Amino acid sequence: MDKSNVVTQSGANSGLSINLHPLAILNISDHYTRVKCTGATVKTLGAILGTQNGRDVSMQNSFELTLNEDDDTKFDAAFLATRRELFSQTFPALSVVGWYTIGAAPTPADVAIHEQFMNANESGPSFFVLFNPDIPDGVKTLPFSVYEAALEGESTAGKFVRLECGIETGEAERIAVDAVSKDASGEADQTGEVPSLTMQRNAIAMLYDRALVLLKYVSGVADGTAKPDHDILRQISALVATLPVMDVNELHTELETEYNDVQLIEYLTTLLQQLEAFADYTDKHHSLHSRDLDDVGLAARAMKSTFAFGASGGHGRVRRGGTRR
Structure with missing residues (x-):
């Protein structure tokens, strides 16, 4: 059974507004990355926590699910109930609103798991979120799609119908995502210039x-x-x-001035680096050859003393006739 037999284009949906939060997106992608790095071949799936206010559904968090040991096509319902109870104690405002898995398109196995999930989550909505990690080049939309079970009918029984979904972020989430998105490779930038320039470059590219x-x-x-x-x-x-309306000549003059200032600062920085390297070299040379220089100085002083002694004829008093007393 292919996607065309699992997803119906004509089935009616609930018409709800679905929004994904960054934390849920990061959790799902992190779950996929960890499973892929370990080389495991088991199906990756988990439950999604969120809220429903009227026709608005907000998916805010998620946790992983485990498969049954005797049947890897079904998840452990007891584990789901335990984790749901623990999360309800910590986050009483959140409830289980759906589940997620990895793949390019829904499969018949996903239909079976969705039916099991609806039976285990009778008190709340049951949405199916599919994460496709194979992102084609040039695609700028998030690789997430949301489905729900099509309304009962002769032609739509056991099928999914796709829902429109968007992204919703709070102030705290925006700050956290901004911190995560900063470049963490290499040495830490104490001045913060690299992240700032990276954000400016991305903003200019988007503009x-x-x-x-x-x-x-x-x-x-x-x-x-x-x-x-x-x-x-x-x-x-x-x-x-x-x-703003700007004079072209004035703009070019300002750009040339800025360019010359930047080049001058770069040249001065290079000159200071060369001077520092030269100072290090002279210090090392002095530390290595200081003994030789001291020996040369002692020899020079000895020769000077000898010449002075010969010129005075010794320390004794000279008598007439050239003999010393």
Whole structure:
């Protein structure tokens, strides 16, 4: 049975709004990474904790599940009940709202596990989150998809129907994700310049991509290949109107000044490094050859004393006739 027989495109869904939180996403991806690194071939799955407020479902956390020892196509329901009870004591506002696994598309085995999960979680909703680690190049969306069991019907029984999902973050989660996303390779940057420059580069790259999309749309409207939307065009015009008007010559002069300042600082830094290396070399040379220099100094002083002694004719008093008393 392939995906087309497991996922139905015509089945009705509950119409709920599903939002994933960064903690749940990180937990699922970390679970997959650890299992892959160990080389295990067992199915990776776990339960998702969250809240439901009316038609809004928020998936905030997760924990791992274990498979039955005698049947690896079913998870341990007793383990699920125990972990659910422990989490309810620590996080009373959260409840089990679904489960997750790894794969490119839902399979018949996922349908069987989902039925078992709905029976074990009768008091709450049961959503199925699928994480696809094989991300194609150029894809910028998160590799997560959310499903629920299609409503009962002759043609939709035992099938999934896909739901739209989004990302929801709180202030604390944004701070944590920002700390995790910082580059931790190499030596620690005490000044924090590298993470700051990395964030600026990513922001500029994102701004460039968005501006390129707007440029392509406006060009398409101009040459007739894109359908004009006056609301979007007005928003683009308002965005362009907010940009400051700058003199091109003044901008070039400012850029040249900034460039020259940066180059001068770089040259001065290189010069200071060379001077420091030269000072280290002279210190090492002095420490290695200080004994030889001291011997040369002693010999020079001895020769000077000898010359002085010969010039005075000795320390005794000289009599007439050249004999010393």
